[in-house]
Structure formats: C-alpha cells, structure tokens
Amino acid sequence: MTLTADIALESRDVAVDLVVETGETLALLGPNGAGKSTVLAALAGLLHPRGTVALDDRVLSDTGTRTWVAPHDRGIALLAQEARLFPHLDAGDNVAFGPRARGQSRTEAAATAARWLDEVGMTAHAHRRPHELSGGQQQRVAIARALATEPRVLLVDEPLSALDAEAAPEIRDLLRRVLAERTTVLVTHEVLDAALLADRVAVMDAGRVVDTGETTRVLSRPRSDFGARFAGLNLVRGVASDGALLMADGRLLHGLAESPVADGQPVAAVVAPSAVSIHLTHPHGSPRNSLDAVVTELEPHGHLVRVRTDLLSADVTPAAVAELRLHRGSAVVLAVKATEVHLHPSRPLSLA
Amino acid sequence: MTRLPSLTIPRWLLVPAALGALLVAVPVVAMALTVDWREFGPLVTSEASTDALWLSLRTASVSTLLCLLFGIPLAVVLARTTGAAATLLRSLVLLPLVLPPVVGGIALLQAFGRRGLLGDTLDVLGLEIAFSTTAVVIAQTFVAMPFLVLSLEGALRAAGTRFEDVAATLGAGPTTVFRRVTLPLALPGLVAGTVLAFARCLGEFGATITFAGSLQGTTRTLPLEIYLQREGDPQAAVALSLVLVGVAVLVIALTRARRDSLVAGAT
Numbered sequence: 001m002t003l004t005a006d007i008a009l010e011s012r013d014v015a016v017d018l019v020v021e022t023g024e025t026l027a028l029l030g031p032n033g034a035g036k037s038t039v040l041a042a043l044a045g046l047l048h049p050r051g052t053v054a055l056d057d058r059v060l061s062d063t064g065t066r067t068w069v070a071p072h073d074r075g076i077a078l079l080a081q082e083a084r085l086f087p088h089l090d091a092g093d094n095v096a097f098g099p100r101a102r103g104q105s106r107t108e109a110a111a112t113a114a115r116w117l118d119e120v121g122m123t124a125h126a127h128r129r130p131h132e133l134s135g136g137q138q139q140r141v142a143i144a145r146a147l148a149t150e151p152r153v154l155l156v157d158e159p160l161s162a163l164d165a166e167a168a169p170e171i172r173d174l175l176r177r178v179l180a181e182r183t184t185v186l187v188t189h190e191v192l193d194a195a196l197l198a199d200r201v202a203v204m205d206a207g208r209v210v211d212t213g214e215t216t217r218v219l220s221r222p223r224s225d226f227g228a229r230f231a232g233l234n235l236v237r238g239v240a241s242d243g244a245l246l247m248a249d250g251r252l253l254h255g256l257a258e259s260p261v262a263d264g265q266p267v268a269a270v271v272a273p274s275a276v277s278i279h280l281t282h283p284h285g286s287p288r289n290s291l292d293a294v295v296t297e298l299e300p301h302g303h304l305v306r307v308r309t310d311l312l313s314a315d316v317t318p319a320a321v322a323e324l325r326l327h328r329g330s331a332v333v334l335a336v337k338a339t340e341v342h343l344h345p346s347r348p349l350s351l352a
Numbered sequence: 353m354t355r356l357p358s359l360t361i362p363r364w365l366l367v368p369a370a371l372g373a374l375l376v377a378v379p380v381v382a383m384a385l386t387v388d389w390r391e392f393g394p395l396v397t398s399e400a401s402t403d404a405l406w407l408s409l410r411t412a413s414v415s416t417l418l419c420l421l422f423g424i425p426l427a428v429v430l431a432r433t434t435g436a437a438a439t440l441l442r443s444l445v446l447l448p449l450v451l452p453p454v455v456g457g458i459a460l461l462q463a464f465g466r467r468g469l470l471g472d473t474l475d476v477l478g479l480e481i482a483f484s485t486t487a488v489v490i491a492q493t494f495v496a497m498p499f500l501v502l503s504l505e506g507a508l509r510a511a512g513t514r515f516e517d518v519a520a521t522l523g524a525g526p527t528t529v530f531r532r533v534t535l536p537l538a539l540p541g542l543v544a545g546t547v548l549a550f551a552r553c554l555g556e557f558g559a560t561i562t563f564a565g566s567l568q569g570t571t572r573t574l575p576l577e578i579y580l581q582r583e584g585d586p587q588a589a590v591a592l593s594l595v596l597v598g599v600a601v602l603v604i605a606l607t608r609a610r611r612d613s614l615v616a617g618a619t
Contacts, residue, residue, distance in 0.1 A: 084515060098522035
C-alpha cells in the first residue's frame with residue numbers, strides 16, 4: 001500500500017506532499033504546532049484538505065474531482081496521543097469494536113480481540129475498564145485496537161508523549177515490533193522516536209516539510225537549518241555486542257542500554273553533539289570511547305561550532321576550533337563518555 | 353455522607369442556601385402535615401382520582417417516548433452543527449421552555465384545532481385531535497421536549513467528538529458510531545433529560561387545559577383534577593398533590609440509582 005498525499009489546509013496554513021511506500025514507516029518530525037497532527041487528521045479523513053490523498057490506485061479524497069471517501073471506509077487507523085479507549089467498554093470490547101464494526105460476528109470479533117490483546121501483553125486485563133488501567137496499559141490496548149482492524153495504513157500521533165518515563169521505553173519497543181512491515185505515518189516531536197521507529201523522516205516546520213529523506217541522513221546530516229537545530233543528534237547503527245554497539249567497520253561504541261539487548265540484535269546509539277569532545281591525539285583517562293575520525297564540515301551552531309565528521313558531530317567552542325586548527329579533512333579523535341551514549345533496540349539494518 | 357467543605361465556600365453563602373432549601377421543603381412538609389390522613393385512602397381512590405392518575409401516567413409515558421423519538425435526533429443535530437441555522441433551530445426548539453404553557457396551548461389549538469391551520473387536513477383524514485387524549489400527549493410533548501434536548505445536547509457537547517473520530521477510523525459507519533459510542537457516552541445526560549421530561553409531562557397543566565380541555569377519563573390529568581378539586585374539596589386536592597409528589601420522588605429515586613451505576617461505569 002503506497003500512500004500518497006498532496007494536500008493543503010489553508011485555515012491552518014499547512015501544505016505538504018508526502019509518499020509512504022508499502023511497509024515503510026515515515027516519521028513526521030517537528031515541534032508542537034508545526035501542523036503534524038493536522039496532516040494525520042487530513043489523511044484519516046477527519047479534516048477536509050484541498051488536494052489529493054490516495055492509497056495505491058484508490059483515490060480517498062480529491063477536491064478536483066470531488067471524490068471523498070468517509071473515514072470509516074478508508075482502512076486507515078489512527079492511534080492518538082492519548083489512548084482514547086471507549087470508557088464504557090472493557091479492554092476486550094474496545095479491541096473487538098473495530099472487527100465488529102467491519103462485520104465480524106460477536107464470537108469472531110472476541111477471538112480477534114483476544115489474539116491482539118495477547119500480542120500486546122494485555123490478556124490478563126481483558127475485562128478491565130479503561131479507568132482501571134495505567135497510561136501505558138491503556139496505550140497497549142489502543143495499539144491492539146488499532147491493529148485489530150487490519151488497517152492498510154496506520155497513523156500514529158505522539159504515542160509516547162502522554163506516558164511517564166517508565167512506560168515509554170516499553171511502548172516504544174512494542175511499537176517498533178508492530179510497525180515493522182506496516183505502512184505507517186508516525187507523528188512525533190521526539191527525535192529519538194523518529195530515530196528508532198522510522199525508515200524515513202520528514203521534518204516539518206510551520207506547516208511545511210523542510211527536509212525529507214532516510215532517517216540516519218536526516219538526523220545526522222540535516223539539509224535544512226531548521227532540521228539541524230531541531231534534530232541535531234548523532235545516530236549510529238550497528239548490532240549489539242557484549243553491551244556495546246558494534247559498527248559495520250568493526251569498531252565498538254560503549255554505552256548504556258535503556259533496555260537489555262541480546263548480542264547480534266540491531267541497536268542504535270544516540271549521542272548528543274554536546275557530549276562529544278574533539279582531540280588531536282587519543283586522550284588519557286576516563287572516556288571509554290575514543291574513535292578516529294575525519295572532519296567533513298564546520299558550521300556555526302548558536303554560540304558554538306558544529307564539527308561534522310565521518311562518524312559523529314561535535315559541538316565545540318570557536319576557541320577550541322582555532323586552538324586545534326580544525327578544518328575540512330583534519331584527522332581527529334572523538335571522545336565520548338559511555339554514560340553519554342544511549343543504546344536502544346532498533347530496526348533491522350537492512351531497512352536503515 | 354455529606355461533609356461541609358469548610359475552606360472552599362464562604363460561610364455566609366450557607367444562609368441564602370438554607371433559605372432556598374427551606375422555600376422548597378416547607379410547602380411540601382406543610383402539605384404532608386395538614387392532609388387528613390384518615391381520609392387519605394378514600395380521597396385518592398375515588399373514581400375521578402384514579403381515572404386522573406391512570407391517565408396522567410399513561411399520557412406522560414407516551415409523551416416521554418415521543419420526546420425521546422424526536423428529541424434525541426434534535427439534540428444530536430444541535431450538538432454537532434454550528435452556524436446561524438443551528439442557532440435559529442436551537443432557539444425554536446427551546447421556545448416552549450420560556451413560553452407560558454397557556455400560550456403554548458393556544459398555539460397548538462391554532463395549529464391542530466378544528467378551525468386551526470391544519471384542521472381541514474386533519475378533518476379529511478378523519479382525525480380530530482383537539483380535546484382528545486391525543487391532544488394531551490401533544491401538549492405534554494410540546495412543553496417537555498426542550499428539557500430532554502437541552503440536557504442531552506449538553507452531554508453530547510461535553511463528550512465531544514474525540515471518541516467518535518476514533519470509532520470512525522476503526523471502520524465504524526455513522527449509525528454504528530451513534531449507537532455504540534455517541535449514545536452510551538451521553539447516557540447520563542439522556543437519563544437526566546428523560547426524567548426531567550417525564551416530570552414535566554406529569555405536571556403539565558396550562559397547555560393541556562387550553563388545548564385538550566378537562567374531560568374525566570379522557571383529558572383530565574392529575575394536575576387538572578387537583579385544580580378542579582381545590583374548588584369543592586380542598587382536602588382532596590392536598591391528598592392528590594401528595595400522590596403526585598410521591599410519584600415524582602419515586603421517579604427521581606429510581607433514575608438516581610440507575611444513573612449512579614451508569615456514571616460509575618463510565619468514568
């Protein structure tokens with residue numbers, strides 16, 4: 001299912017042109033108020049945008065030909081910021097709602113619901129009402145409810161923002177598992193969510209897409225100033241090896257794993273540029289990671305200079321740039337404390 | 353148990369609040385104290401009285417059903433539309449609420465009476481509405497429907513469209529959403545509105561006597577019977593009034609219990 005949208009909503013000053021390929025997760029990344037949720041509502045058919053939305057050959061809305069497919073006929077499920085479970089139904093009936101509405105019998109729908117509740121680890125809570133569940137549990141049920149309708153496209157709106165810090169990593173893990181191979185548009189203002197869940201990222205600012213491309217490229221080498229300011233983190237992909245990240249070239253990056261990862265599993269390391277320091281020789285002492293790199297670019301970043309290398313970007317003072325005589329092509333050593341390297345389970349490398 | 357919140361309310365508010373409560377309580381208690389209890393049984397079981405009570409219960413029930421039939425769709429339309437037309441429609445639907453009931457009765461007579469706007473049409477169809485039990489039901493529905501619409505519309509607006517949107521993206525068509533999401537979520541408001549409407553039907557007087565008249569067993573509901581008795585036998589009027597108070601208290605108690613269980617399940 002390839003989702004294409006070329007839409008505009010004048011009243012909200014939003015105009016975007018998006019393509020999401022079959023099985024791909026596209027992250028719409030941007031600050032609050034950038035128009036991300038508006039785009040989702042337009043794709044779901046909850047708003048009436050100008051322009052066209054199509055799923056493969058099927059036109060869902062086109063103001064030119066006055067085509068309009070109602071939300072319930074689109075096969076597009078929306079997973080909202082808050083779980084929005086129906087308060088008058090228990091968890092099982094919430095999940096069974098979609099299959100029932102799509103014509104399954106009561107028994108079939110109950111079986112479908114049971115299967116998806118199991119998938120998200122909520123079988124034991126099937127008979128609980130939403131108000132008896134924690135925020136994380138509610139979001140699990142909401143995920144099961146959206147997937148139980150077998151949507152052709154899944155729209156996910158800031159799924160972790162309403163959760164406390166403890167529940168967020170679990171739900172992120174669950175999402176990573178269920179979004180794989182599913183055509184998804186994920187809205188988030190968290191660079192980390194985009195880094196860990198998306199194949200491609202479209203950076204949105206003030207209602208427009210300012211940069212779009214493969215996740216690692218957009219996050220580590222943003223093409224727009226806005227993307228650079230907003231995203232601006234280092235993302236290194238590899239596989240887990242004895243609690244560290246093993247890069248493709250065989251070097252290790254030591255860090256802290258947010259949740260346990262088995263050796264050989266794909267992982268992503270996230271490092272803030274401010275946590276990376278630059279040296280000309282291997283420093284003595286504490287940093288566990290000191291890696292050889294070559295400077296590729298120098299650019300102003302607020303009061304600092306962002307030094308881009310073939311491995312990680314680092315934010316350093318202009319004085320340091322002068323002292324180290326940094327220029328394009330300089331051979332440097334990057335030092336990062338292991339405590340500043342955050343390791344997360346990630347999508348398989350083949351998709352990266 | 354009710355506990356007086358000591359910090360959040362200014363204490364002086366308790367004085368007018370108590371006076372207001374007394375204004376309602378004293379007359380009701382006075383009725384109960386002054387009624388001749390030895391004569392109570394015979395007074396309320398006279399043929400005229402039981403006729404009136406039975407007619408009141410029947411007509412109020414049918415009228416409440418009609419209120420639901422027309423009022424629920426009206427409330428949904430009003431709650432989910434905006435613009436000048438909706439504002440106009442709302443004012444129109446709520447008109448009976450602010451209109452003196454006797455004026456409502458005259459308006460109904462001008463519409464459905466034999467010499468009214470639709471009189472000839474109804475005549476051709478062999479229908480004679482004015483001064484029949486049908487007229488009682490129409491009068492009660494006319495005055496009571498706004499209570500249902502107002503209460504349900506408030507509940508629908510408070511519930512918002514968040515859950516309806518989710519239901520639609522899960523593949524539920526408008527009718528399924530209405531049946532399985534909209535109505536259940538607005539149920540407390542619907543129950544409250546139904547109780548109000550039923551109570552209003554039961555107490556209807558002005559529009560009924562104007563539009564339907566006062567024929568024993570046909571159009572003379574309990575309030576009309578009470579008014580009539582007051583002329584000749586004040587004690588009977590007080591006794592019948594107490595019956596009406598009893599019915600009202602019973603209805604409120606029953607729905608309160610039911611609504612509490614609903615609200616507990618819905619939060």
